[in-house]
Amino acid sequence: MQCNRPTPTHQLFCPYIITNPIKLIQNSNPTFPGEEHSFQIQSLDLANFQPCLQEGEDAEEARNKTTVTALYKALTSNDVDVVHLLLAPYLEWWFHGPPTHQHLNRLLTGAPPYDPSFKFVPLSIVAFGSMVLVEGFDDCRSVSWVHAWTVTDGVITQVREYYNTSVTVTRLSSPEIRSQSSNCQSVWQSKLADNESVPGLILAL
Template sequence: MEDKEEENGKKVVTALYSALISKDFDEVQRLLAPNVEWWFHGPPNHQHLMLLLTGSSPPNNTSFVFVPQPNIVAFGPIVLVEGYNKEHSISWVHIWTVTEGILTQVREYSNTSVTVARFESQPLSSPAVDTSGSANHRCQNVWKSQLSRHSAPGLVLAL
């Protein structure tokens, strides 16, 4: 069962994409922190979200539309969304951080396969053997993008 933070994060992100699709830029501004932190991975000419959100792309420009897949996933304050723009043959993944109902960070990946892994530290089974304070680390894949092409470069992100 989803916790309240994850449910609220997904609602905020869903509201953002609805506002982008309907060109309600007042709502977009309300949902974004004024100093949203931006990370981008992909070809520089694929920074469509940044162009749209910063106003560098004319509001009436309909050449790139972000329609998310329905399988939006959240892990605490982090919300993962992916989509595909058929007209431009671009798959995309956006990873948002939601803080108090506002989007404070976005990591944008274009034509890149993304796997999200959760790293957990576990105490060593025999602390008397190793007194260095080390811990065993376990990695579990918790999400993988589905829309990027097989030839796309892959990244693994750790939570």
């Protein structure tokens, strides 16, 4: 069945390999062996980067959304300097999905085996406070992906990467009642994954 998807706003195709020193450090044991890992990616020293605000949006959300958009553009154009400005010295990376789909890790670090045919094509970019959610789909492999970026003061400090996973983002009413699911408001859900055949995860704001 062919589904209608939004027109891509960006395309990441060119191989991107950082030639400057990058340090990838495993942070903790996988929650599911071979599927979810936490790493830190160490880049060069960070300079201040102030992206333009978009009219009609909350100031913080517009700034964070613009920062993430600038990252995809920098990756597309192989602009290493801008990537270093946008990434914190230690970028925490979480991954959930088949180990063969750790494309973002390989893209940023040049770790083998890198597949230059894989294209990051963001189909939607939305922001909720410090979190920016980017969703895309690879038609050749029938693979859906979600990037959940955390932006602090214009700098990307964390990314959670999901492949073939139904992701739901909820807003909790208050710390005292976080365990009560009835008080969780769903604010976003991935649309490109086949929710009936893939695992589902919930992210809390």
